[in-house]
Amino acid sequence: xxxxxxxxxxxxxxxxxxxxxxxxxxxxxxxxxxxxxxxxxxxxxxxxxxxxxxxxxxxxxxxxxxxxxxxxxxxxxxxxxxxxxxxxxxxxxxxxxxxxxxxxxxxxxxxxxxxxxxxxxxxxxxxxxxxxxxxxxxxxxxxxxxxxxxxxxxxxxxxxxxxxxxxxxxxxxxxxxxxxxxxxxxxxxxxxxxxxxxxxxxxxxxxxxxxxxxxxxxxxxxxxxxxxxxxxxxxxxxxxxxxxxxxxxxxxxxxxxxxxxxxxxxxxxxxxxxxxxxxxxxxxxxxxxx
Numbered sequence: 001x002x003x004x005x006x007x008x009x010x011x012x013x014x015x016x017x018x019x020x021x022x023x024x025x026x027x028x029x030x031x032x033x034x035x036x037x038x039x040x041x042x043x044x045x046x047x048x049x050x051x052x053x054x055x056x057x058x059x060x061x062x063x064x065x066x067x068x069x070x071x072x073x074x075x076x077x078x079x080x081x082x083x084x085x086x087x088x089x090x091x092x093x094x095x096x097x098x099x100x101x102x103x104x105x106x107x108x109x110x111x112x113x114x115x116x117x118x119x120x121x122x123x124x125x126x127x128x129x130x131x132x133x134x135x136x137x138x139x140x141x142x143x144x145x146x147x148x149x150x151x152x153x154x155x156x157x158x159x160x161x162x163x164x165x166x167x168x169x170x171x172x173x174x175x176x177x178x179x180x181x182x183x184x185x186x187x188x189x190x191x192x193x194x195x196x197x198x199x200x201x202x203x204x205x206x207x208x209x210x211x212x213x214x215x216x217x218x219x220x221x222x223x224x225x226x227x228x229x230x231x232x233x234x235x236x237x238x239x240x241x242x243x244x245x246x247x248x249x250x251x252x253x254x255x256x257x258x259x260x261x262x263x264x265x266x267x268x269x270x271x272x273x274x275x276x277x278x279x280x281x282x283x284x285x286x287x288x289x290x
Contacts, residue, residue: 008039008040008063008065008289009037009038009039009040010037010038010039010040010265010268011038011039011040011041011268011269011270011271011274012033012038012040012041012042012252012253012255012264012265012267012268012269013041013042013044013067013069013084013086013194013224013250013251013252013269013274014042014044014071014084014196014224014227014250014252014253014254014255015029015033015041015042015043015044015252015253015254015255015256015264016029016043016044016045016046016071016254016255016256016257016259017029017043017045017051017055017257018133018136018257019045019048019050019051019133019135019136019137020045020046020047020048020071020136020137020139021046021136021137021139021141021142021256021259022045022255022256022257022259023256023257023258023259024257025051025054025133026043026051026052026054026055026058027054027055027057027058028058028257029041029043029055029058029255029257030043030055030058030059030062030064030066031058031061031062032257032264033062033064033264033265034062034063034064036263036264036265037265038064038264038265039064039065039289040064040065040066040067040274040286041055041059041064041065041066041067041264042066042067042068042069042084042086042252043055043066043067043068043069044069044070044071044084044085044086045070045071045137046070046071046073046106046137046139047070047071047072047073047099047102047103047106047137048070048099048103048137049068049070049090050135052066052068052090052287055068055287056068056287059287059289060287060289060290062289063289063290064289065286065287065288065289066286066287067086067087067274067277067286067287068086068087068090068284068286068287069084069085069086069087069191070084070085070088070099071083071084071085071196072084072085072099072102072182072185072186073102073106073174073176074176074177074178074179074181074182075173075176075177075178075179076178076179076211078173080173080176081179081182081195081198081207082195082196082197083179083182083183083186083193083194083195083196084193084194084195084196084224084250085182085186085189085191085192085193085194086191086192086193086194086277086281087190087191087192087277087278087281087283087284087285087286088186088189088190088191088192088281088283088284089189089190089191089283089284090283090284092185092188092189092190092283094185094188094189095185095186095188095189098177098181098185101175102174102175102176102177103137104175105174105175105176106137106138106139106174107138108174109139109172109173109174110128110138110139110140110142110143111125112172113140113143113164113170113171113172114128114143116169116170117143117163117170121147121150121152121163122150122152123143123146123147123150123152127146127149127150128142128143128145128146129142130146130149131145131146131149139174140160140164141156141256141259143159143164144156144159144160144164145259147159147163147164156259156260157260157261179195179207179211179215180214180215180218183215183218183219183220184218184219186219187218187219189283190281190282190283190284191281191283191284192221192277192280192281193219193220193221194220194221194222194223194224194248194250195207195215195220195222195223195224196224196227196254197224197227197229197230197254198223198224198230198234198238199225199230199231199234199235199237199238200229200230200231200234201231201234202231202233202234203231203233203234203236203237205234206234206237206238206241209241209244212241212245213245216245216246216247220247221247221248221276221277221280222242222247222248222249222250222273223238223241223242223247223248223249223250224250224251224252225238225239225242225249225250225251226249226250226251226252226267226268226269227251227252227254227267228253228254228262228266228267229254248273248276248277249273250269250273251267251268251269252267252268252269253265253266253267
C-alpha cells in the first residue's frame with residue numbers, strides 16, 4: 001500500500017511548465033498545484049528536465065511532492081506518439097543526446113513553419129521567440145501564442161484548429177524516435193514509461209495490439225487513460241488492453257497553465273499506482289514534501 005503521508009491529496013502525473021509549452025514557471029505551476037489541493041504533481045515538460053529543481057524547491061515550500069518526469073516525443077510514421085517517463089536519470093547519456101536531437105528538430109521545424117506562414121500572414125520568427133522563455137523547448141504552441149499576439153487567432157485552440165492544423169498547409173513533422181526506442185531509452189535510464197493519452201482519435205485509432213505488445217515486452221508500464229482528450233470508446237478499448245497486458249492505468253490533467261483549458265487535478269492517479277512507479281524506478285527519486 002502507498003504511504004499516505006507521502007501522497008497527501010490527489011496525484012496529477014502530467015503537467016507542463018514554461019520550460020516547454022506551459023505558461024507558468026515550474027515554481028508557479030507547483031504553487032498552483034497546492035492551491036488546487038493536489039498533494040503530488042509530476043512535472044513532465046516536453047523533452048526536457050530543466051525545470052525539475054525549481055519545481056522541487058517550490059514543492060518543499062508549499063508541501064507538494066514533486067515527481068520528476070518528462071513527456072518524450074516519439075513518432076509512428078507521421079503520427080505523433082508521446083511517452084511519459086518518470087523518475088529516470090536526467091544525466092543518462094543516451095537520453096540526453098536523444099532529447100537534444102528532438103529539441104533541435106522541434107526548433108528547425110518551427111522556424112520552417114514560420115517562414116511558410118509568413119508568406120501569407122504578418123508574423124516573424126522574432127514574434128515567436130517573444131513567446132518563449134529562455135531555454136524553453138520551442139514548438140508549435142509558441143507559434144500559436146505569436147499568432148494570438150498578432151491578432152491572427154483568438155487563442156491557442158483556435159490557432160491549432162486553423163493555421164496550425166495539418167490541413168492548413170503549413171504543418172510539417174519534426175524528428176522523433178519510434179515509441180519502442182522511447183520505452184527502451186526511459187527504461188535504460190532507470191525510469192518508468194507510460195503511454196500518454198493514446199486514445200485521442202477514438203477506439204479505432206488506439207495503438208494496434210501487436211505494436212503495444214512489443215512496447216510491453218520492452219518495458220512499458222502503463223497507459224494514461226483518464227485524460228480529457230481520450231474518447232469514451234477509446235478509453236473502453238484501452239481498459240481492455242490494460243487488463244490483457246497487465247498494464248497500470250494512470251489519470252492526469254496535462255495542464256499547460258493558460259495554454260490549454262485543462263485544469264490541475266481534473267484527472268488523477270491512484271496512490272497505489274504511483275507507489276509501483278517509485279518501486280520500479282532506479283534513476284531518480286521523488287522530491288517528497290516535508
